[in-house]
Amino acid sequence: MNAELRPVKTAAEIGLADLFAAVRKDLPGGSSIEAIRSDAFDRFAAQGLPNSRVEAWRCTDLRRLVQDAKPLARRPDAAAKTAAGGAGAVFAGLHIRRLLIVDGAFVPELSDLAALEAGVAIRATVEALRREEMVLPFGMAGADPVAALNTALAGDGVVITVAADVVVERPIHLVFVTTGAAPAAMFTRSRLELGHGASLTLIETHEGPDHSDYQVNAALQMDVGDKASLDHIKITSEGAAALHIATLEASIGVGANYREFGFTTGGAVVRNQLFLRLAGEGTIASVHQASLLSGRQHADTTLTVDHAAAGSQSREVFKAVVDDEARAVFQGRITVQPGAQQTDARMMARALLLSDEAVASCKPELEIFADDVQCGHGTTTGALDDQLKFYLMARGIPEKEAEALLIQAFVGEVIDAVAREDLRDALSRTMHDWLKGRE
Amino acid sequence: MTALLDIRGLKAEIDGRQILNGLDLTVNKGEIHAIMGPNGAGKSTLSYVLSGKPGYEITGGEVSFNGEDLLAMDPDERAAQGLFLAFQYPLEIPGVATLTFLRTALNAQRKKRGEDELSSPDVLKRVRDLAKQLSIEPEMLKRPLNVGFSGGEKKRNETLQMALLEPKLCVLDETDSGLDIDALRVVADGVNRLRAADRSMIVITHYQRLLDYIVPDVVHVLSAGRIVKTGGKELALELEATGYAQYQSEAA
Numbered sequence: 001m002n003a004e005l006r007p008v009k010t011a012a013e014i015g016l017a018d019l020f021a022a023v024r025k026d027l028p029g030g031s032s033i034e035a036i037r038s039d040a041f042d043r044f045a046a047q048g049l050p051n052s053r054v055e056a057w058r059c060t061d062l063r064r065l066v067q068d069a070k071p072l073a074r075r076p077d078a079a080a081k082t083a084a085g086g087a088g089a090v091f092a093g094l095h096i097r098r099l100l101i102v103d104g105a106f107v108p109e110l111s112d113l114a115a116l117e118a119g120v121a122i123r124a125t126v127e128a129l130r131r132e133e134m135v136l137p138f139g140m141a142g143a144d145p146v147a148a149l150n151t152a153l154a155g156d157g158v159v160i161t162v163a164a165d166v167v168v169e170r171p172i173h174l175v176f177v178t179t180g181a182a183p184a185a186m187f188t189r190s191r192l193e194l195g196h197g198a199s200l201t202l203i204e205t206h207e208g209p210d211h212s213d214y215q216v217n218a219a220l221q222m223d224v225g226d227k228a229s230l231d232h233i234k235i236t237s238e239g240a241a242a243l244h245i246a247t248l249e250a251s252i253g254v255g256a257n258y259r260e261f262g263f264t265t266g267g268a269v270v271r272n273q274l275f276l277r278l279a280g281e282g283t284i285a286s287v288h289q290a291s292l293l294s295g296r297q298h299a300d301t302t303l304t305v306d307h308a309a310a311g312s313q314s315r316e317v318f319k320a321v322v323d324d325e326a327r328a329v330f331q332g333r334i335t336v337q338p339g340a341q342q343t344d345a346r347m348m349a350r351a352l353l354l355s356d357e358a359v360a361s362c363k364p365e366l367e368i369f370a371d372d373v374q375c376g377h378g379t380t381t382g383a384l385d386d387q388l389k390f391y392l393m394a395r396g397i398p399e400k401e402a403e404a405l406l407i408q409a410f411v412g413e414v415i416d417a418v419a420r421e422d423l424r425d426a427l428s429r430t431m432h433d434w435l436k437g438r439e
Numbered sequence: 440m441t442a443l444l445d446i447r448g449l450k451a452e453i454d455g456r457q458i459l460n461g462l463d464l465t466v467n468k469g470e471i472h473a474i475m476g477p478n479g480a481g482k483s484t485l486s487y488v489l490s491g492k493p494g495y496e497i498t499g500g501e502v503s504f505n506g507e508d509l510l511a512m513d514p515d516e517r518a519a520q521g522l523f524l525a526f527q528y529p530l531e532i533p534g535v536a537t538l539t540f541l542r543t544a545l546n547a548q549r550k551k552r553g554e555d556e557l558s559s560p561d562v563l564k565r566v567r568d569l570a571k572q573l574s575i576e577p578e579m580l581k582r583p584l585n586v587g588f589s590g591g592e593k594k595r596n597e598t599l600q601m602a603l604l605e606p607k608l609c610v611l612d613e614t615d616s617g618l619d620i621d622a623l624r625v626v627a628d629g630v631n632r633l634r635a636a637d638r639s640m641i642v643i644t645h646y647q648r649l650l651d652y653i654v655p656d657v658v659h660v661l662s663a664g665r666i667v668k669t670g671g672k673e674l675a676l677e678l679e680a681t682g683y684a685q686y687q688s689e690a691a
């Protein structure tokens with residue numbers, strides 16, 4: 001083990017240190033990147049896996065939830081590639097550019113790279129790192145230990161750049177899929193650079209086998225140029241035993257329009273952490289997220305929205321449907337920086353508990369350093385309304401179907417926020433599938 | 440005559456308070472029964488107990504519907520068997536489009552009865568025709584169920600549901616309240632169109648006026664959780680003149 005590291009305590013932390021020591025020389029990137037990785041790992045090691053005493057991780061104690069470190073996934077062989085072919089089926093049949101990331105590695109031959117729009121460039125993260133053309137360190141997410149771990153161990157992913165004023169009609173779909181039975185760890189890093197006035201819909205789906213307790217640490221950095229328009233849709237439907245930690249960092253330019261949509265249905269432990277910075281005048285960001293959880297699933301969405309300068313607007317709506325002994329966590333912090341006057345920010349978190357053992361923890365926070373702003377937040381937690389259910393049943397609708405209608409109604413507001421009808425329909429189908437699973 | 444609904448000595452309580460106190464009522468096929476009675480007498484309670492609303496404890500008596508034990512069925516089963524309650528206070532359900540709700544309900548009932556489900560266009564056509572008869576704007580069908588509907592619109596929507604679902608027994612709980620004079624006629628016409636030899640109705644109302652439109656075969660007075668008087672349609676006129684004072688003291 002590296003002598004500079006502070007002693008780590010848990011088996012997982014020891015395993016991660018061993019892993020980093022073993023693979024650091026083989027990770028993509030030259031000496032400057034290697035220095036960044038070492039620095040990032042030191043920062044991770046100094047903090048260790050976050051436990052519940054770390055404010056941002058209050059409800060998701062990774063020290064307890066992560067038992068061990070897995071070996072890095074091997075680059076996908078022919079069998080893995082075959083297994084991965086059908087992934088991302090939610091959006092099958094739509095005119096979407098699919099890019100496959102199998103077991104953490106971008107696979108160009110499975111990806112749809114033909115007829116790229118002028119001004120659009122797509123390449124593997126390993127390439128960008130080897131040429132030292134990629135910024136690895138995080139900004140807002142820099143202090144987070146698992147983001148640091150991602151920086152230390154980031155292997156592959158996709159780098160997308162869209163030139164100024166290019167309107168990309170065809171959505172790009174990053175299909176992350178884990179194959180194979182041997183549990184492995186994947187550290188992916190992707191990046192989007194959306195030029196001034198450009199426009200794109202970027203979809204991310206994450207899936208994998210139910211029988212493997214694989215670990216995903218996925219990070220995406222987005223640089224949304226001034227006056228650009230971005231729709232980002234992320235569906236987390238990992239396998240039943242998987243650990244999924246995703247860090248999203250977006251810097252959103254002046255006058256840009258950013259719509260974030262998230263849908264979590266799968267994974268044993270899921271953490272989606274989002275760090276958004278709104279540059280100022282005319283920047284509009286919305287975040288709509290829904291988690292549909294059952295069994296003993298644990299899904300945590302932690303969101304930081306930073307209004308950096310005057311005149312920006314943000315809306316956050318988080319909804320959780322929690323069944324069985326599952327737990328949904330929402331932490332949202334809106335920060336209004338000094339001078340960020342006329343900020344208009346509103347955050348709402350609502351949880352629907354379908355069983356007595358289900359738990360929802362919602363903690364919205366405002367941190368306001370300007371005086372002329374409009375900010376608000378609210379949370380509600382409750383069960384399905386028995387009166388409404390009875391009304392539906394009195395019309396002949398069986399209990400489970402009545403519940404499904406009410407759950408759909410609850411989640412519907414979030415899905416309605418997706419601008420494109422074809423994507424909305426696909427998301428509705430995902431929700432229906434989940435509801436079918438309850439019957 | 441065969442009894443469609445036969446209630447014997449029904450006792451029910453809610454939150455430990457007894458509301459129905461041994462209620463007897465028999466409704467034969469094709470008959471229209473009116474139930475009148477003072478506020479708080481237990482009229483809505485009776486309608487809820489019949490339709491299976493949770494929260495009520497049945498402490499005595501029995502109810503047979505079509506020869507079957509009604510109280511043993513879940514609410515959706517009762518509906519599929521042909522029981523329909525037009526609510527005194529129809530609920531608003533945000534996020535559930537009226538049309539989706541109607542289609543789901545109709546097909547759920549048909550499925551339970553072993554009938555083919557109807558396609559969306561089929562349902563839409565039926566609903567549109569009925570909506571027209573009841574002067575319901577087609578645009579309202581796209582809105583979430585009852586959300587932002589006026590009191591009268593909600594009652595009309597209840598009538599629409601009833602007409603679509605073609606029940607065997609319609610229980611109308613103050614369907615006339617909140618309706619203006621024109622709407623009252625539209626709704627009453629809608630109800631009258633449903634009159635049939637094999638369809639019975641229980642019309643709960645405070646006003647003789649509704650019974651001018653929907654002429655009952657039998658009129659009951661419900662007071663303190665029991666039927667205390669039964670008569671012909673002239674009983675309603677009598678009540679209009681005398682009020683319930685005599686029955687309330689009798690029941691007490």
Ligand SMILES: Nc1ncnc2c1ncn2[C@@H]1O[C@H](COP(=O)(O)OP(=O)(O)OP(=O)(O)O)[C@@H](O)[C@H]1O
Binds near residue numbers: 453454458479483527
């Ligand atoms: N949850 C409850 N707990 C206790 N008492 C209740 C409850 N719900 C209803 N009641 C009581 O039951 C009684 C009967 O109510 P119900 O609604 O059946 O009366 P009603 O005859 O329909 O009156 P109205 O003519 O005003 O509609 C009332 O006294 C009411 O206060």
Ligand SMILES: [Mg+2]
Binds near residue numbers: 527612
């Ligand atoms: Mg009543």
